[in-house]
Amino acid sequence: MTSFLAPFLEGRPEGLFVPAFDAFLDPPAPAARAILSHAHADHAVAGHGEIWATPATIAIYRRRNPDWPGTERPLAYGEEVSQRGATLRLHSAGHVLGSAQVWLGGAGGDALLYTGDFKRRPARTCAPAEAPRARTLVTETTFGLPVFRFPGKDALEERLVAGCREALGDGETPVLLAYALGKAQEAAAVLAAAGIPTVLHGAAWKLAPEYAAAGYPLPLSRAYETGPAAPGEALLVPPNCARTPVVRKLRRRRVFYLSGWAIREAARAETDADVLVPFSDHADFPDLVRHVEETGASRVVATHGYAADFARILAARGIEAEALPESAERAAEEA
Amino acid sequence: MTAYRLLAGALEEVASARGKLRKIESLAAALRMLEGDELVVGARLLSGSPFAEWEEAVTSAGWATVARAAAAVTGWDLETIGACARAIGDLGEAVGLLLPAEPPGTALGIADVDALFRRLATLRKAAEKQALLEQLLRRASPVEGKYLLKTLSGGLRVGADVTTMEDAIAEAFGAEREAVARARRDSGDVGETARAAREGRLDAIRFRLFHPIGFMLASPIEEAAEVAGELPLLAVEDKFDGIRAHAHKSESRVTLFSRTLDEVTEQFPEVAAALAQVPGDFLLDGEIVAWRAAERRPDSFFRLQKRLGRKAPGADVLAEIPAAFIAYDCLASGGAPLFEEAWSARRERLDAIAAAATGGLLLSDVFRAATPEELERAFDAARARGNEGLVLKRVDSPYQAGKRGKLWRKWKKAAATLDVVVTAVEQGHGKRAGMLSDYTFAVRDGDRFVNIGKAYSGLTDEEIRELGARFRKITTERYGPVRAVAPEVVIEVAFDTIQKSARHKSGFALRFPRIVRLRPDKTIADIASIDDVRELHRRVSGEPGAAGSDTGTKTTA
Numbered sequence: 001m002t003s004f005l006a007p008f009l010e011g012r013p014e015g016l017f018v019p020a021f022d023a024f025l026d027p028p029a030p031a032a033r034a035i036l037s038h039a040h041a042d043h044a045v046a047g048h049g050e051i052w053a054t055p056a057t058i059a060i061y062r063r064r065n066p067d068w069p070g071t072e073r074p075l076a077y078g079e080e081v082s083q084r085g086a087t088l089r090l091h092s093a094g095h096v097l098g099s100a101q102v103w104l105g106g107a108g109g110d111a112l113l114y115t116g117d118f119k120r121r122p123a124r125t126c127a128p129a130e131a132p133r134a135r136t137l138v139t140e141t142t143f144g145l146p147v148f149r150f151p152g153k154d155a156l157e158e159r160l161v162a163g164c165r166e167a168l169g170d171g172e173t174p175v176l177l178a179y180a181l182g183k184a185q186e187a188a189a190v191l192a193a194a195g196i197p198t199v200l201h202g203a204a205w206k207l208a209p210e211y212a213a214a215g216y217p218l219p220l221s222r223a224y225e226t227g228p229a230a231p232g233e234a235l236l237v238p239p240n241c242a243r244t245p246v247v248r249k250l251r252r253r254r255v256f257y258l259s260g261w262a263i264r265e266a267a268r269a270e271t272d273a274d275v276l277v278p279f280s281d282h283a284d285f286p287d288l289v290r291h292v293e294e295t296g297a298s299r300v301v302a303t304h305g306y307a308a309d310f311a312r313i314l315a316a317r318g319i320e321a322e323a324l325p326e327s328a329e330r331a332a333e334e335a
Numbered sequence: 336m337t338a339y340r341l342l343a344g345a346l347e348e349v350a351s352a353r354g355k356l357r358k359i360e361s362l363a364a365a366l367r368m369l370e371g372d373e374l375v376v377g378a379r380l381l382s383g384s385p386f387a388e389w390e391e392a393v394t395s396a397g398w399a400t401v402a403r404a405a406a407a408v409t410g411w412d413l414e415t416i417g418a419c420a421r422a423i424g425d426l427g428e429a430v431g432l433l434l435p436a437e438p439p440g441t442a443l444g445i446a447d448v449d450a451l452f453r454r455l456a457t458l459r460k461a462a463e464k465q466a467l468l469e470q471l472l473r474r475a476s477p478v479e480g481k482y483l484l485k486t487l488s489g490g491l492r493v494g495a496d497v498t499t500m501e502d503a504i505a506e507a508f509g510a511e512r513e514a515v516a517r518a519r520r521d522s523g524d525v526g527e528t529a530r531a532a533r534e535g536r537l538d539a540i541r542f543r544l545f546h547p548i549g550f551m552l553a554s555p556i557e558e559a560a561e562v563a564g565e566l567p568l569l570a571v572e573d574k575f576d577g578i579r580a581h582a583h584k585s586e587s588r589v590t591l592f593s594r595t596l597d598e599v600t601e602q603f604p605e606v607a608a609a610l611a612q613v614p615g616d617f618l619l620d621g622e623i624v625a626w627r628a629a630e631r632r633p634d635s636f637f638r639l640q641k642r643l644g645r646k647a648p649g650a651d652v653l654a655e656i657p658a659a660f661i662a663y664d665c666l667a668s669g670g671a672p673l674f675e676e677a678w679s680a681r682r683e684r685l686d687a688i689a690a691a692a693t694g695g696l697l698l699s700d701v702f703r704a705a706t707p708e709e710l711e712r713a714f715d716a717a718r719a720r721g722n723e724g725l726v727l728k729r730v731d732s733p734y735q736a737g738k739r740g741k742l743w744r745k746w747k748k749a750a751a752t753l754d755v756v757v758t759a760v761e762q763g764h765g766k767r768a769g770m771l772s773d774y775t776f777a778v779r780d781g782d783r784f785v786n787i788g789k790a791y792s793g794l795t796d797e798e799i800r801e802l803g804a805r806f807r808k809i810t811t812e813r814y815g816p817v818r819a820v821a822p823e824v825v826i827e828v829a830f831d832t833i834q835k836s837a838r839h840k841s842g843f844a845l846r847f848p849r850i851v852r853l854r855p856d857k858t859i860a861d862i863a864s865i866d867d868v869r870e871l872h873r874r875v876s877g878e879p880g881a882a883g884s885d886t887g888t889k890t891t892a
Contacts, residue, residue, distance in 0.1 A: 146411060147419040147432040263432065265350065266424040266770065269796060274353055309418045316412070 004136050004299045004322060008086065008104040008112040011324065016114070016138075018104065020086030023052065025102060025114055035088075037116025038099035039064065040181060054090055056098030059210045060181065075100075077127065093118035094129030095281050096182025097207075097214055103132050112136040113295055117304075119280065120287040121153050124189040125216045126182070129291075137297035138324075142282045143260050144302060144310030150260060150284040156277065160187065160256070161194040163275050164234050167254035168196070174234040175250065177242055177271060178258045180204040182281050184236045185211050185218060187258060191234055192220040199229045201237040201246065242271055260284065292319065337373050339443040341365060342380050343479040350493040355502075358495050362503035366529060369445070374533060375526035376449040382500045383491040385452035387524035388596055388737070389547050394455045394487055396464045398426060401484060404468035405430040421816060424762055424770070427484025431477040440474035447474075448483065455487075497549075497737055500525050508532040520674060520736040523547055523596075542672040544618060545583045547596040549737020551620075553726055553745040559707035559714070562727060562744060570678065570730050571702040571713055573722040574745055575661055576636040577624035578643075582606075582660060585616040591623070591660075599623075601647045606660045613692040618667035619660075619685065620734075621699075626659035632721060633661070636846070637834045662689070663699040663726075666734055679730040714746060723747050723831060751871055752829045752851055753863045756822040758784055760806045770796070771803040771818070774850070776826065778841060780865040784822050785841040787868065788830070788848040798853060825857040826850050833872045843868050 010017040015027035023033040030047035037043055039053075039060035046065045051058065052073040062068060075081065077100065081088045085107060090100035095117040105111040113134035120129045150156070164174040174196075178184040180203035188198040197220040200208070205223040212218070229235040229250070237246055239257070247253065257273035260280030267276055283291060288310065292300055300321040302310045307323035314321035345365035349358045362381055369377045379385060385394060396404075402416045405426075409416070411433060423429040451471050458464050468487075472480055485491050495503075501519055505512040510532040518540040519528040531537045542548075556562060562569060580599065583590045589607040591600045600607050603623055610619075624633035625642075638656050642648055665685035666673055673681050682701065689696040704710040714725050724747035732742035755776035762771055773791050777784035794802070802824065809821040829851045836844030854861075 145419050145422050146409075146415065147423055147429050149432065264423050265428055268351075270770065270800065275351070306418065306422065309415065313415060 004301050004320070005112075005138070007106060007110075008136070009114070009138070018086075018088075020084045020104070020106075021052075021081075021088060026116065035102055036061065037093065037102060037114070038096055040096070040117070040179075043116065052088075054098045054100050056210060056214050057100070058098075059213065060098060060207060063207060063210060077130075089132070091130040091132050092127040094121070094123060094126060095119055097126045097185070097211060097216065099126060099182075101130070101132070103134060110135055112138065113297070114138040115140050115291070117142070117282060118291070119283050120291065121150070121156075123153075123186055124193070125185045125211060131291060131294035133296045135297060136299045136301065137292060137295050138301045138303060139288060139291065139310075140282065140304045141288060141302040141307045141310040142305035143280070143284050144288055144306035144313075146285050146313075148260060148263065148285045150263070150278045150280055156279050157190045157193075160190055160258070160277055160279060161196070163254075163256060163277065164191060164196055165194075168232060168234075170254075171231070172252045172254045173229045173231075173250050175247055175253050175255045176234060176236045176258055177239040177255065177273060178204075178236055178279075179281075180238050181207060183258055183279070184238075185216065186281075187236060187279065188218055188221045189216065192218070195220075197221070197233045199224050199227075199233050199235045201235070201241060203238055204236060239271065242273075289314075336444040336446065337369060337377070339380075339445050339448045339479055339483075340476065341368060342377055342445065343476075343482045345381065346482050346491060346493050347478050349495050355499060358493075358499055359503045359506055362495065362500065363507035366503060366507040366533075369529075370533060371530070373445045374530050375524075376445050377526075378500070378504065378529035379524070379526040380445070380448065380486065381503075382495075382497065382525050383486060383489075385449060385486060386456075387522075387526055388549060389523035394452050395489075396455070396468060396487055397461065400461045400465050401426055401430070401468060401487070404465045404472060405433065407465075407469050408472040409433040421762070425485075427488060428481050430472070430484055431475075431479075431481030434472065434475055434477045434480045436476060438474050438476050438479075443471070443474045443479060452486070497525070501528075504529045504532050508535075510537060514538070517674070520548060521672065523549070542667060542674075544585050544616065544667065544670070545588070545590050547592040547598075548581060548618070548666065549596070550579060550581070550594050551735050551737075551743060552739035553728075553743035554739055554741050556727075556744045556746050559710040559746075562710070563707050565727075565729070566704055566706065566710065568729050568731065569704070569727045569744075570682070571704055571710065572663055572699045572726045572728070573717040573720060574724045574726045574747065575622040575624050575633055575699075576721075576723045577622040577633060577639055577661075580621060580623050580660065581666070582610050582617075582619045582621065582662070584610055584613065584619075587611050602642065603658050603660075604647065605653060606658050609695060610660060612695050613688065615668065615688055615691065616670055617665060617688055618672075619662045619688075620664035620666055621660050621662040623658055623660055626657050628657060633659075635721065635832075635834070659697055661697045661699055664734065666736075674734040674736060676733065677731045678728050678734075681734070714748065718748075747831050747847070752827050753778065753787075753845075753867070753871070754825055754827050754854055754857055754861060755787065756784060756859050756862050757806075757820060757824040757826060758786060758822050759817055759819050760803075761817045770799050771806050772799045774826065775817075776828065777822065778863045778865055778868055779859070780841070784859075785865060786839045787841040787843055788828065788839065788845040790828055790848040790850050794850055794853065802853070822859055825854040825859065825862055827852050827854050833868065835872070841865055841868060843872060 016025040023035050024031040025035050026037055026043040027034050032049040034048040034051050036051050036053040039057045050071045055074040058072045058074055075090050077092050087105040089103045093099040093101045093116055102114040111134040117140050118129050122128050167174040176187050178187050184204035191198050200221055201224050208218055255273045256275045257271045258277050258279040260278055261267050262276035263278045300314055303324040311321040311323045345361055348361040352358045352361055406413050406416050419429040420426040455467050501515045505515045514537045518537045521542040522540045531540055579594045581592045589610045593599045625639040627634050642656055665681045668684045689698050702713050704713050717725055727744040729742045757774045758777045759775040760771040761773045775789045777786045806820050810818040812819040828848045830845035830848040832846045834844050838844055
């Protein structure tokens with residue numbers, strides 16, 4: 001359907017296919033060979049035969065699927081693999097630990113970059129995003145509308161730290177709703193830098209060894225299993241725990257919702273959070289546009305989120321752009 | 336000059352503050368920084384309207400007008416503005432997010448905002464409104480733009496009601512809460528009340544006839560048992576299905592105000608003429624109903640509806656659908672306000688006025704019920720008389736103008752429920768902004784589905800969220816904020832009554848529909864058919880039975 005994927009990719013019912021490497025990119029169902037941009041469950045489903053990914057992504061994938069019998073092909077950032085006239089490289093995506101963009105190069109300097117999920121705001125617990133040049137950019141557009149403008153790193157961290165200090169000062173436990181992979185460790189590192197100890201819920205704490213191995217040791221953090229949050233500590237739980245006893249039994253608490261969606265006031269009602277902090281692991285709209293500019297892409301394929309809107313906005317600016325068809329459906333589920 | 340930024344910032348604080356006390360503190364802190372005219376305007380803007388309650392001015396601008404103004408100011412095309420509004424769940428909030436952090440124009444003062452809103456209220460053409468809105472938005476920061484547009488759309492939704500504002504005024508200037516509440520009620524203006532509180536002259540604010548006063552509202556109950564303990568203290572009246580109105584009368588002058596505090600005197604000349612004949616100066620609370628003179632009972636709201644929206648009815652309409660005023664409360668008599676008096680004392684004054692009127696004033700009947708069973712019977716009798724249900728009033732209740740409390744209760748039972756299928760959804764407002772919470776639903780007509788109504792609530796946020804994801808998946812088409820969805824989600828709706836209506840394809844409309852529960856156990860094969868609806872309509876619109884001779888109203892002789 002879309003015209004810009006060739007020659008590096010093919011849109012197939014099973015997902016995006018890389019013919020030169022006989023592999024699918026982040027396929028939504030088990031595949032014989034999968035190239036994984038990162039280890040979030042919606043990009044890295046269980047049961048692939050073989051995975052190609054960064055060492056950190058592979059380690060997290062194994063941690064989450066302990067009995068997985070498949071094989072792996074670790075690829076360091078920048079390491080090149082060439083096959084059937086095509087070259088593959090992984091570049092840091094700045095999304096979460098191990099996250100990568102997939103760069104595919106071919107004859108005559110032609111190249112395609114698949115971003116997976118990415119963010120350009122510098123982070124404390126993963127490498128910064130790179131912007132390798134490519135003629136074609138397949139970009140995520142979770143926040144592909146101009147209303148999505150997030151504060152910078154310093155402003156965001158300051159808001160989070162100030163909010164937690166205020167809660168602690170009022171004798172309340174700060175409860176941070178943050179995804180188990182990436183958001184939780186990043187928030188814990190921000191608070192640790194401000195001297196605020198954190199208690200991590202199981203799903204996030206489970207990944208502490210992988211973070212330590214990658215050089216992010218998570219100081220001042222401990223597992224929830226070792227005891228509930230004491231005065232002075234902040235509790236980090238995944239958003240789906242917001243209404244469970246882990247949170248509910250804390251009588252004096254202040255709940256923070258850490259997400260790009262937090263710029264919507266409706267998020268307050270949807271999450272029952274007291275404080276909304278647009279602390280996202282995705283690029284905001286200006287960063288999506290900047291990424292297009294810095295990669296020098298002249299053709300853009302938008303996927304996930306507001307793909308059709310983002311493609312339309314780029315087209316109005318004279319950049320050839322189209323939306324990946326099924327992305328509308330996935331956006332609807334995520335939004 | 337004080338900047339509007341102060342108010343917008345305070346509103347942002349109020350929105351994120353937890354608990355009434357913090358909200359009151361934030362409002363009070365902003366009020367303390369203002370004085371004179373700025374305090375008057377600032378207090379009004381903080382409570383969500385650029386105008387005093389008694390002013391009849393309204394600023395309105397349609398969604399498209401606001402979107403076009405936003406497009407002109409932000410440089411984004413209309414399609415993007417629309418997509419942003421849907422993503423955020425609120426147009427004003429979305430436009431705010433699109434405005435630059437540092438607006439290029441001179442900062443908006445509180446007085447500028449007041450002047451611009453007042454001019455906006457005088458404009459009728461969309462293009463003129465748009466031009467003025469552009470002027471406003473060009474000078475607005477994101478947070479200012481957000482609250483300016485929320486004010487324009489008629490709801491700040493920051494979790495502060497009129498009582499919160501009264502408390503904030505009291506807190507800001509060290510005044511008594513009761514004195515503030517009384518002054519606001521009598522002046523119909525939080526702005527003048529705030530200034531009077533600051534200047535220590537709340538007592539100087541006096542009640543005046545012909546100056547609209549807020550209505551005291553009743554909280555709903557679902558069953559008689561809820562008020563079992565209070566029954567000895569409750570006066571019971573039929574709930575009439577008409578238009579709530581305040582009638583102000585002095586000498587031969589009569590003015591009728593509707594619940595929105597709009598003057599409706601011209602729409603009901605026969606009502607005004609009848610009241611002009613009643614001796615005395617007074618302010619009465621009551622209901623304007625379509626009146627069946629021969630049977631001496633109210634007609635259905637549907638009949639009255641035909642007279643709404645017309646400025647002055649012609650002779651034919653007056654003859655076809657005569658209206659009458661049924662009085663049930665007396666808020667002032669002989670120039671003296673009676674708001675603080677108990678309901679029982681006010682009712683005595685009302686009876687006295689009616690007695691002097693020798694038949695010229697219709698009054699509601701007052702019943703008492705000793706047990707929930709008796710209350711049930713009173714309810715059935717009210718319904719048999721063609722009325723909506725019951726209103727229960729504490730005999731010791733003062734008249735809390737502009738407030739909904741538990742001193743008054745209303746009881747309306749669903750006539751029946753229908754299983755229907757959802758055909759379209761749109762985003763809700765307020766707490767449910769951004770959630771797909773408003774459902775249009777249909778019944779079966781052969782192999783088609785015909786819409787019969789739209790409902791807004793009844794489900795939990797959790798259920799709405801879960802359904803929202805499903806509706807997004809089964810969306811077949813989008814028209815602006817509305818998504819047409821494949822007919823597969825079955826819900827059970829309750830309603831007060833069922834009427835013929837041209838508004839929906841089915842030819843019927845449900846009055847006050849609300850969602851009772853989801854029916855995942857049912858499929859579209861199980862939903863109601865148009866024949867079921869016809870049968871139900873025949874039943875609920877049938878003539879009242881034997882009890883109909885008693886009308887629920889009485890005329891004093």
